[in-house]
Amino acid sequence: MLSLEKLTAIRRDLHQIPELGFQEFKTQRYLLHFFEKLPANRFELKKWRTGLLVKIKGTNPSKIMGYRADIDGLPITEQTGYSFSSVHEGMMHACGHDLHMTIALAIAEHFIHNPISDDLLLLFQPAEEGPGGAQPMMESEEFKEWKPDFITALHIAPELPAGTIGTKPGLLFANTSELFIDLKGKGGHAAYPHTAKDMIVAASQLVGQFQTIISRNVDPLDSAVITVGKITGGTVQNIIAENARLEGTIRTLSVQSMGRVKERIEAIVKGLELAYDCEAHIDYGAMYHQVFNEAELTKEFMQFAESLPFVQFEKSKEAMTGEDFGYFLSEIPGFMFWLGAESPYGLHHSKLQPDENALETAVRTMIEYFLFKS
Numbered sequence: 001m002l003s004l005e006k007l008t009a010i011r012r013d014l015h016q017i018p019e020l021g022f023q024e025f026k027t028q029r030y031l032l033h034f035f036e037k038l039p040a041n042r043f044e045l046k047k048w049r050t051g052l053l054v055k056i057k058g059t060n061p062s063k064i065m066g067y068r069a070d071i072d073g074l075p076i077t078e079q080t081g082y083s084f085s086s087v088h089e090g091m092m093h094a095c096g097h098d099l100h101m102t103i104a105l106a107i108a109e110h111f112i113h114n115p116i117s118d119d120l121l122l123l124f125q126p127a128e129e130g131p132g133g134a135q136p137m138m139e140s141e142e143f144k145e146w147k148p149d150f151i152t153a154l155h156i157a158p159e160l161p162a163g164t165i166g167t168k169p170g171l172l173f174a175n176t177s178e179l180f181i182d183l184k185g186k187g188g189h190a191a192y193p194h195t196a197k198d199m200i201v202a203a204s205q206l207v208g209q210f211q212t213i214i215s216r217n218v219d220p221l222d223s224a225v226i227t228v229g230k231i232t233g234g235t236v237q238n239i240i241a242e243n244a245r246l247e248g249t250i251r252t253l254s255v256q257s258m259g260r261v262k263e264r265i266e267a268i269v270k271g272l273e274l275a276y277d278c279e280a281h282i283d284y285g286a287m288y289h290q291v292f293n294e295a296e297l298t299k300e301f302m303q304f305a306e307s308l309p310f311v312q313f314e315k316s317k318e319a320m321t322g323e324d325f326g327y328f329l330s331e332i333p334g335f336m337f338w339l340g341a342e343s344p345y346g347l348h349h350s351k352l353q354p355d356e357n358a359l360e361t362a363v364r365t366m367i368e369y370f371l372f373k374s
Contacts, residue, residue, distance in 0.1 A: 001106065001110050001363060001364065001367060002106045002109060002110075002363070004356070004357070004359065004360045007102055007103075007106055007356070007359040007360060007363065008356045008359065010034075010101075010102045010105060010106075011098050011099055011102040011356060011359060012082075012084040013030065013084075014027065014030065014093070014098040014101055014102060015082070015084055015085075015086065015093050015098040016084055016085070016086055016087050016088075017030065017086075017087065017088060018072075018073025018086050018088055018091040018092050018093045018097075018098075019050075019072060019073055019088065019091065020072060020073065020074075020075060020091065020129075020130075021072045021126055021127030021128070021129055021130050021131055021132075022049060022050055022072075022126055022127050022131075022133070023050065023072075024050040024051070024071050024072055024126050025050060027050070027071050027072075027101075028047070028050050028051070028052065028071075028124075031071075031101070031105070031124055032045075032052070034105055034109075035052075035054065035108070038108075038109065038112045038113075039112060039113075042056065042057055042112045042113075042115070043055060043056045043057060043108070043112055044057070046142045046146075048137055048140050048142045048143070049126060049133075049136075049137075050071075050126045050127075051071060051123070051124050051125050051126040051133065051137065052122075052123075052124040053121065053122070053123055053124075053142050053143065053146060054108055054121070054122040054124070055119055055120070055121050055122075055146050056108060056111045056112055056115075056119065056120040056121075056122070057115070057119060058115065058116055058117050058118040058119045058120070058374065059115050059116070059117055060117050061117065061118045062117070062118060063118050063119070063148075063149040063150075064118070064119045064120070064121050064146060064147070064148040064149055065118055065119070065120050065121065065148060065149070065150060065151075065370055065374070066120075066121045066123065066148025066149075066150060066151030066152070066328075066332065066334070067104060067107060067120065067121070067122055067123070067151070067152055067153065067366065067370075068104075068123040068125055068134075068151060068152075068153040068325060068328060069097070069100040069101050069103065069104035069122070069123065069124055069125070069153070070097045070100055070101075070125050070126075070128035070129075070133075070153075070325075071097055071100075071101055071124050071125065071126055071128075072097060072126055072127055072128055072129050072133075073086075073088075073091050073092055073093045073094070073095075073097065073129070074091065074092055074093070074094045074095060074129055074348060075090060075091060076090075076091070076092040076094045076348065076350050077089070077090050077092065077350060078092040078094070078350055079350040079351050080350070080351050080352070080353055082353075092350065092352075094347070094348050094349060094350065094352050095129065095156075095347050095348055095352075096155065096156035096158075096341065096347065096352070096354055097128070099156055099339075099341065099354055099356075099358065099359060099362075100153075100154065100155070100156070101124065102359055103154070103359060103362045103363055103366070104122050104124065106359075106363040107120075107122065107363060107366050107367060107370070108120075108122050110363075110367050111370065116370065116371060116374040117374045118373070118374040120370060121146050121148050123137070123143075125137055128323070128324050128325075130178070130285075130286050131285070131286045132286040132287075132288065132324045132327075133324065134324035134325060134326075134327040134328055135324065135327045138327060138328065138331065147332070148332060149332075149333075150294075150297060150332060150333045150334045151328050151329070151332045151333075151334035152301075152334050152335055152337075152369075153325050153328075153334075153336045154336065154337050154338070154339045154362060154366075155321075155323065155336060155337075155338060155339065156338075156339050156340075156341040156347075156354055156358065157338040157339060157340050157341060158341055158342065158343035158345065158346050158347060158352060158354060159342075159346065160314065160338060160339075160340030160341070160342065161312065161340045161342050161355075162340050162341055162342050162355035162357040162358040162361065163310065163311065163312050163340060163357065163358065163361045164311075164312045164313070164314055164338075164339075164340030165305045165311050165312070165313055165314070165337055165338065165339060165340070165361070165365060166313065166314040166315065166316040166337060166338040166340070167293060167298060167301065167302060167315075167316050167336065167337035167338060168293065168298065168302075168315055168316045168317070168318075169293050169294075169295040169298040169299055169335075170292060170293060170295065170298075171253060171290055171291070171292050171293075171318050172291045172292070172293050172316060172319065172335075172336055173290060173291035173318075173319055173320075173321045173322060173323045173325075173326065173336070174223075174251045174252055174253055174290060174318070174319065174320045174321065174322060175251070175252045175253070175254070175255055175257075175287075175288070175289065175290045175322075176249060176250065176251050176287070176288040176322030177249070177250045177258065177262070177284050177285070177286075177287045177288070178247075178248075178249055178250075178283075178284060178285030178286050178287070179226070179228075179246070179247070179248040179249060179250055179265070179282075179283075179284060179285070180245070180246070180247050180248075180282070180283040180284075180285055181206065181245065181246040181269065181280060181281070181282050181283075182243070182244075182245050182280065182281045182283075183199045183202050183203055183233075183243065183244045183245070183246075183272075183278055183279070183280050184199070184242065184243055184278060184279040184280075185197030185198060185199040185202065185241070185242055185243070185276065185277070185278040185279075186240075186242055187239060187240055187241065187242030188239070188240045189238070189239065189240070190237070190238040190240055191238075193240060196240040196242075197240075197242075197276060197277055197278050198240045198241060199233055199234075199241045199242060199243055199276075199278060200233050200234055200240075200241045200244055201276070202244065202272055202276040202278055203231055203233060203244040203245075203246055205272065205275075205276075206228075206246060206268065206269070206272060207228050207231070207246070209268050209272075210228065210265065210268070211226070213226060213261055213264045213265065213268070214226060214261075217260060217261070217264050218252075218257055218260065218261065219257070222252070222253055222254055222257050223252070223253045223257075223318075223320065224250070224251065224252040224253070224257050224258075224261055225249075225250070225251040225252075225320050226248060226249075226250050226261065226265075227248050227249050227251075228246050228247070228248035229247060229249065230245075230246070230247040230248070231244065231245070231246050231247075232244065232245045232247075233245065249322070250262070250265075250284075251320040251321075251322065253290075253318055253320075255290070262284070265282065266282065269282055286324075288322040288323060288324045288326055288327075289324070289326035289327050289329075289330050290326050291323050291325055291326040291329060291336050292326065292329055292330075293329070293334070293335035293336065294329070294333040294334060294335060297333055297334060297335055298335040301335060301337070301369065302315070304368075304369060304372060305337075305365065308364075308365060308368065310361060310364060311361065311365060312340075316337075316338055321347075323336065339358055339361070339362050340355075340358060340361075341354035341355050341358035342354075342355045342358075343355065
């Protein structure tokens, strides 16, 4: 197994080159270079867009075990103060995908040098943060040829101590959908509002009305979130805005609630068009399927993790986080789990600083697990 020093060095290399979805060209080259140093007769490798599929050959395979790592970064300007900060301006590995890749590479390196009975498929999936790489990867001929019999993945959890592993059977991550709304009215002079159709006012009205969807249209025993994270509109302070754009996200614990929330958004936006005499267009962008862990495999993994002396296991609760790994689980038995990587700042924060000791815990756990399952 790779030393913590080596794991840390790989993570820091990858941390410096975050790239957006389907633009992970440097990242792919780094991954390819890693595999070029390993015995070529022990594995097969296929490129898929900016990602990779790597199948490590078993000695007497009866199944293919799958493990996925996401590889893209986020459009966030890094503020960690790291000596190894991102060299790509305005981009950062602020969701831990640099750790995810490092762990997958270490698993691959171990089993290439230490064969086990069954085949092991490592998926280095692009575009998890958007526009979504899991579903098109699953539809590819490369994936279909090597489709695993079960699949697993992890996600770092900054709120948990390093060395902690957590998961649960059933629903782990929410259904998610992006939300983009474009409003078009009529611009005009700030002193003559009666001659214009103000889209700043209209956009502000929408944000408030959306909150009533959660409080009055979703079962209180269910859970849902609508967050508008960005509003743009207008040009200068004394011109009434002709256009405005809202960008946000919808999260629900049930598929039914997602449908209900969207119905209400559409009804409210239609009412806004009448009330403000404007035009509106809704785009839901990327949608992510819920992460629903297969019960028996997950319970088995939970018992296995609890038995490891170097792991502190904690049963998880459902989270409103979104993850396109859910698409894999919609067709293939498997599970996702949280890996504690304690940080004072959370996921998608410009100062996220995961505890790198988590790398060793994850690699040791997954090596033991795949040995157990093979």
